[in-house]
Amino acid sequence: MSATIIDGKAIAADLRARVARGVTVFRDQLGRAPGLAVVLVGEDPASAVYVRNKGRSTREAGMESFEHRLPDTTTTDELLELVARLNGDPAVDGILVQLPLPAHVDAQAVLQAIDPDKDVDGFHPVNAGRLATGLDGLVPCTPLGCIMMLRTVHPNLAGLDAVVVGRSNIVGKPMAQLLLRESCTVTVVHSRSRDAFAHVRQADIVVAAVGIPGFIPGSAIKPGATVIDVGINRTDTGLVGDVDFAAAREVAGAITPVPGGVGPMTIACLIRNTLVAASLRAGVPYDRSAL
Ligand SMILES: NC(=O)C1=CN([C@@H]2O[C@H](COP(=O)(O)OP(=O)(O)OC[C@H]3O[C@@H](n4cnc5c(N)ncnc54)[C@H](OP(=O)(O)O)[C@@H]3O)[C@@H](O)[C@H]2O)C=CC1
Numbered sequence: 569m570s571a572t573i574i575d576g577k578a579i580a581a582d583l584r585a586r587v588a589r590g591v592t593v594f595r596d597q598l599g600r601a602p603g604l605a606v607v608l609v610g611e612d613p614a615s616a617v618y619v620r621n622k623g624r625s626t627r628e629a630g631m632e633s634f635e636h637r638l639p640d641t642t643t644t645d646e647l648l649e650l651v652a653r654l655n656g657d658p659a660v661d662g663i664l665v666q667l668p669l670p671a672h673v674d675a676q677a678v679l680q681a682i683d684p685d686k687d688v689d690g691f692h693p694v695n696a697g698r699l700a701t702g703l704d705g706l707v708p709c710t711p712l713g714c715i716m717m718l719r720t721v722h723p724n725l726a727g728l729d730a731v732v733v734g735r736s737n738i739v740g741k742p743m744a745q746l747l748l749r750e751s752c753t754v755t756v757v758h759s760r761s762r763d764a765f766a767h768v769r770q771a772d773i774v775v776a777a778v779g780i781p782g783f784i785p786g787s788a789i790k791p792g793a794t795v796i797d798v799g800i801n802r803t804d805t806g807l808v809g810d811v812d813f814a815a816a817r818e819v820a821g822a823i824t825p826v827p828g829g830v831g832p833m834t835i836a837c838l839i840r841n842t843l844v845a846a847s848l849r850a851g852v853p854y855d856r857s858a859l
């Protein structure tokens with residue numbers, strides 16, 4: 569039996585349509601559109617593609633997109649100055665600084681300078697702390713999108729055994745926090761784990777965020793498990809995930825493809841977070857059940 573393919577593209581299109589309706593309500597109430605500022609430093613072609621997609625999705629949702637493209641010689645101080653300006657700009661509800669930043673830039677300093685209430689990536693330590701302590705805040709887009717896709721398979725995640733492969737601040741750790749918030753039993757494995765696949769083999773839910781093409785073999789998947797592949801790896805044969813998709817789909821109950829899985833959900837969650845940030849800043853409620 570071949571696994572159900574979780575259609576991230578379709579789920580993302582549905583979320584974007586709900587955000588667009590929320591934006592219409594916001595504009596009627598506030599007389600202005602929510603605004604997202606995206607800062608791109610340097611000429612990395614992959615980053616340029618993401619930033620272009622983000623701008624298009626933002627405008628299609630009826631929001632304002634402010635794009636700041638800076639040369640890769642930009643200094644930390646210049647970026648801090650731009651972030652301060654965006655923090656103070658009432659038309660800007662969300663700020664995203666595209667990663668990675670050039671090596672000479674103090675990325676932590678830049679991310680920490682962003683007003684936490686405009687931090688639509690959810691990368692600021694204040695938002696990481698809110699997530700870890702159960703307070704409302706802005707949640708990282710990629711893990712949030714993964715939860716939304718999981719819910720299409722498991723409306724109630726409580727009690728399921730989940731294994732997250734990877735512990736980065738932008739994917740693995742917030743993913744583990746969100747799964748915990750859903751009352752999963754959560755295990756996080758990483759490069760120092762003694763036997764990562766032994767843990768993966770026990771899991772009802774596997775989230776792979778490693779950055780190694782095809783890293784998780786089909787033999788590591790428990791029959792019927794749900795597999796979320798966050799990996800985006802460019803190879804000679806095209807874009808592939810962190811899971812051996814051809815093998816895993818013969819074992820899993822459900823699996824996300826790459827492309828067309830987590831990636832489109834990340835962008836949909838970014839515009840969702842921008843509407844949430846705009847609503848919180850303006851003091852108007854937003855429809856949690858719709859978003
Ligand atoms: N679809 C999307 O929207 C997004 C996709 N991505 C993709 O997701 C992937 C992960 O991204 P990111 O979290 O930023 O990557 P990082 O490189 O920051 O983190 C990778 C993690 O994988 C762990 N790891 C590396 N080797 C092994 C191993 N042999 N066994 C077990 N764990 C291992 C590392 O462990 P350790 O901590 O010990 O080094 C680390 O925690 C990438 O392919 C990236 O392109 C990222 C963001 C968004």
Ligand SMILES: Nc1nc(=O)c2c([nH]1)NC[C@@H]1CN(c3ccc(C(=O)N[C@@H](CCC(=O)O)C(=O)O)cc3)C=[N+]21
Binds near residue numbers: 668689807829830
């Ligand atoms: N501040 C910041 N926030 C991020 O959220 C962020 C970042 N920096 N730096 C880079 C990573 C990566 N990321 C992706 C978003 C969408 C797709 C996506 O839409 N992927 C398509 C394919 C796109 C293609 O063909 O290249 C898909 O998977 O179907 C992928 C990756 C966001 N990131």
Ligand SMILES: [Mg+2]
Binds near residue numbers: 736
């Ligand atoms: Mg990283």
